[in-house]
Amino acid sequence: MIEHPFLEALAALWARFVLALCTFGVTLLISANSLFAKVRMSHDNGYVLRGRLRIAADARVPGHDFFEQGRSFACRVRHGAASYKDDAKLVVRSASIKFADRRGRSPLDILMNTGRMPLFWNARTFMQFMRRSIQGKGKHYVPYLQQHPQAAIGGGDSVRRDPDTPHRLVYRTQTTSGFIGRDKVLRHVRYRLVPEPFDGIESGMPDDWDRHHAWLQNPLPDETRGRNYLKDAVRAAVEAGQVMRYKLQIQLRLPPPDETVQPEWIASSVPWDETIFPWLDLAELELDEMLSHKESMLTWFDLRHHPASLPIPKARSIDDAHSLNHLRLAGIWATRARLLSYALTGVPKPYPDSRQARDWLGVPPMAKPP
């Protein structure tokens, strides 16, 4: 333990330098991948719905200038899957809300995944996870999961297999960010998106085997659904007049009295006790139009899209819980690289339906993909 103030300052400076270096390295790698492979680094498989969002906050949510009661926005929601180009794989599913009906700029973007906690909880674990992804996913994840049992729990908790609809899943930010109400008090906050109505049972929940083998993500050998079954189902539902309604909810928590010490509950790996920090209604969404493939590809989300009163706390090291969001903020370069690749050589075509197509990846390889 370093106690001399000068050494402490030096150690803090070094920690920030390492974070900057790692951020540069990760950003360079993922941007090169997005540019040359023409993909989102994550969640490439997805589609966008359009609709409206109205602030309808529970009385217990402190007054907030941005979340003014009754305020309404045109909005977009992109449902995606991380990763693989196949709706029927055992994967993490997502919902990203843009508080504007635009491809890019918006007053607020909120990015959420299924599950209560992710497979990584700071820049250090994210880099370890990324290394395994680059090696080829699947069995390459096993040493990482053995080294970090928490990651195995997060993986099993987050994946969904063959949901009938995105509208029976719950999506959470998992990471924490800031909320400064009209009372000027900074609170920590998490968001989640819940279908309305919802009976509490998510579709596609992993069974015991999947939960404990979340790295075996191939479709089942007797799978009957095609690679794009979920997109097709959503398009059919919306065209038949179904309106997908959701509630955006919020969990709030005051910082500890000693702000120099970061509490462990800031980390994305530590969900908050819902009986003490209840989910409070914040907004209602209704989505009734599915956008074209091209429009969906050109819609992008960015954590930098937020008002000053909903800050993203700064990270101080690669072990800091906020370092995940620190990396994600720099991830805008990967988005730019992807959009540049589209501008140069066109938007990639929709995925073919067949698993025999060359772009379909079986990990581990499947001799006869269903």
Ligand code: HEM
């Ligand atoms: C708990 C942590 C995380 C969550 C909940 C999360 C969530 C998401 C979601 C929902 C998307 C899809 C957005 C869309 O539909 O376009 C996404 C994409 C992406 N994420 Fe993350 N993510 C996390 C961590 C990270 C980290 C650590 C990085 C590191 C740089 C990262 C970089 C990216 C990138 C580059 C994209 C694709 C951007 C694009 O090309 O448009 N994410 N993430």
